[in-house]
Amino acid sequence: MIAEFIREPRVAYFSMEIALDAAIPTYSGGLGVLAGDTVRSAADLGLPLVAVTLVSRKGYFRQMLDPQGRQVESAATWEPERSTRAVDAKVAIPMEGRSVWVGARLYVLQSHLGGRQPVLLLDTDLAENAPEDRAITDVLYGGDERYRFKQEMVLGVGGVRILHALGFRIREYHMNEGHSALLGVELLRLHAYPPEHAQPGEPRYDVPRVRELCVFTTHTPVEAGHDRFSYELVEQILVGSDPGEMFVDLDELKALAGHDELNMTRLALNLSEYVNGVAVRHAEISRKMFPGYRVHAITNGVHPYTWTCESFRALYDRYVPSWCHEPELLVRVDGSVPDEALWAAHLQAKRNLTDQARGAGGVTLDPEGFIVGFARRMTAYKRPDLLFTDVERLAAIAAQRTLQIVLAGKAHPHDEAGKRLIERLAAHARQLAGRVKVVYLADYDMAMALRLTAGVDLWLNTPLAPLEASGTSGMKAAFNGVPQLSVLDGWWIEGCIEGVTGWAIGRTDGPEQDAPTLYDKLERVVLPLYYGDGCGNAGWLRVMKGAISKNASYFNSHRMMRRYATEAYLR
Numbered sequence: 001m002i003a004e005f006i007r008e009p010r011v012a013y014f015s016m017e018i019a020l021d022a023a024i025p026t027y028s029g030g031l032g033v034l035a036g037d038t039v040r041s042a043a044d045l046g047l048p049l050v051a052v053t054l055v056s057r058k059g060y061f062r063q064m065l066d067p068q069g070r071q072v073e074s075a076a077t078w079e080p081e082r083s084t085r086a087v088d089a090k091v092a093i094p095m096e097g098r099s100v101w102v103g104a105r106l107y108v109l110q111s112h113l114g115g116r117q118p119v120l121l122l123d124t125d126l127a128e129n130a131p132e133d134r135a136i137t138d139v140l141y142g143g144d145e146r147y148r149f150k151q152e153m154v155l156g157v158g159g160v161r162i163l164h165a166l167g168f169r170i171r172e173y174h175m176n177e178g179h180s181a182l183l184g185v186e187l188l189r190l191h192a193y194p195p196e197h198a199q200p201g202e203p204r205y206d207v208p209r210v211r212e213l214c215v216f217t218t219h220t221p222v223e224a225g226h227d228r229f230s231y232e233l234v235e236q237i238l239v240g241s242d243p244g245e246m247f248v249d250l251d252e253l254k255a256l257a258g259h260d261e262l263n264m265t266r267l268a269l270n271l272s273e274y275v276n277g278v279a280v281r282h283a284e285i286s287r288k289m290f291p292g293y294r295v296h297a298i299t300n301g302v303h304p305y306t307w308t309c310e311s312f313r314a315l316y317d318r319y320v321p322s323w324c325h326e327p328e329l330l331v332r333v334d335g336s337v338p339d340e341a342l343w344a345a346h347l348q349a350k351r352n353l354t355d356q357a358r359g360a361g362g363v364t365l366d367p368e369g370f371i372v373g374f375a376r377r378m379t380a381y382k383r384p385d386l387l388f389t390d391v392e393r394l395a396a397i398a399a400q401r402t403l404q405i406v407l408a409g410k411a412h413p414h415d416e417a418g419k420r421l422i423e424r425l426a427a428h429a430r431q432l433a434g435r436v437k438v439v440y441l442a443d444y445d446m447a448m449a450l451r452l453t454a455g456v457d458l459w460l461n462t463p464l465a466p467l468e469a470s471g472t473s474g475m476k477a478a479f480n481g482v483p484q485l486s487v488l489d490g491w492w493i494e495g496c497i498e499g500v501t502g503w504a505i506g507r508t509d510g511p512e513q514d515a516p517t518l519y520d521k522l523e524r525v526v527l528p529l530y531y532g533d534g535c536g537n538a539g540w541l542r543v544m545k546g547a548i549s550k551n552a553s554y555f556n557s558h559r560m561m562r563r564y565a566t567e568a569y570l571r
């Protein structure tokens with residue numbers, strides 16, 4: 001079953017999380033969705049890849065909300081046996097002076113255009129392992145620092161070893177974020193100079209050769225967001241089964257990963273010849289954060305077919321054939337799709353959302369009225385409560401023209417501030433009851449993300465700039481003809497043409513101006529255009545088409561992968 005995938009050399013794409021399917025909980029948010037879209041585009045385009053991630057048998061978590069808006073978490077246990085097969089190989093990696101065995105399950109990602117790509121889900125739940133070690137690949141982003149470092153050992157070191165054990169030939173290793181940087185340490189070991197060459201003070205490893213093999217995509221625009229581990233912990237875990245034998249020369253590791261603590265981003269930067277940020281602005285910030293490194297920009301994109309709802313797929317199939325392979329063709333939407341057909345497809349997506357959300361929190365959304373959507377990881381910098389800064393102003397705007405709000409998102413179980421944000425949103429919804437319909441949908445996942453980005457009229461994003469490296473949900477909205485109103489940050493700096501693809505909340509006035517600007521734009525620009533104020537909705541349809549023809553045509557993962565292929569993998 002592996003045979004069909006080992007005939008040609010492949011790019012190994014490593015990611016702690018990958019969103020393969022809405023029913024497979026091996027992802028937490030944007031990073032995993034991007035990884036999934038990467039593999040889906042590779043499958044559509046016939047670009048030979050092999051993805052490596054953890055099996056995460058207990059998933060990230062499932063979210064329920066109590067009436068106060070408190071998040072209740074439960075394990076998102078799934079059965080890998082149903083959609084994956086165990087591969088015929090296992091490898092041992094050293095950990096805390098013993099060996100931990102790592103196996104893998106193969107998931108074959110099938111493109112609707114015919115291509116297939118292998119995804120290896122690393123698994124330590126093997127009979128050979130002690131109970132504690134069997135749990136290493138259970139919970140995505142779970143546990144403490146020690147658990148996390150063990151997961152990163154399994155991903156990086158276990159991943160490289162499994163690939164070799166299975167007979168894969170790897171032309172390039174791509175680290176999606178710093179979590180997988182230990183793969184570079186395993187590559188150093190594989191490219192160690194022969195012992196007879198070892199001279200005191202001479203390097204033990206062929207670092208330039210490893211750098212040729214590695215590509216690193218960074219996703220975090222703040223220093224504090226990078227994964228790091230104390231060397232005390234690292235030394236405890238990296239000691240081999242022979243007493244005193246370290247997995248890697250610690251002095252050389254420190255030279256590459258930082259002297260005070262092991263910084264996974266530094267390690268990845270030092271071991272990768274090609275490094276990129278995920279939007280133009282994010283690459284600029286990364287260059288400032290890491291002076292001396294060359295950081296390229298490849299702006300993220302989303303997978304065309306996955307993020308287009310049924311009614312829009314039918315619309316494009318009819319008017320823009322081949323859009324799934326060449327989403328660039330969507331530039332033609334302005335001239336070739338009739339307004340009535342576009343609006344009918346949108347109303348269908350809207351009804352699909354309002355039907356599914358019927359009765360949530362005691363509210364039923366009206367598909368005839370304007371709906372604004374906001375859904376993403378609930379964490380402080382995303383500022384999900386910005387829209388509710390002045391609830392009386394919001395209510396006054398809604399009193400003039402119907403305005404409904406739909407929200408969703410999970411907070412990481414350890415993110416207390418994020419959880420309080422969800423409670424605050426629930427409190428605002430109660431406060432506005434009878435004046436503005438506000439619905440919070442529990443358990444945000446891929447399927448809900450598609451329903452929401454397709455079924456609202458306006459997609460809202462209000463991060464505190466410059467903390468949104470890229471953002472991708474607004475790109476999903478664009479595929480479904482939904483314009484975005486967003487703070488100018490991440491991809492929106494490139495994607496926003498004011499009044500053409502959506503609207504900006506400006507960066508220049510300072511963050512304290514973001515809420516007033518948001519209200520002004522909603523009240524004076526967005527809602528009057530939507531309702532047409534007696535003149536029909538031709539103006540709104542023009543913006544819908546602008547979002548598709550100018551943004552979906554460009555901010556897709558096919559363009560992104562063609563760039564990775566020509567600039568990073570084949571450099």
Ligand SMILES: *Cc1c(COP(=O)(O)O)cnc(C)c1O
Binds near residue numbers: 033377471472476
């Ligand atoms: C697309 C997606 C995200 C990322 O959204 P951002 O706007 O980039 O924050 C997060 N979670 C899910 C389930 C998604 O589908």
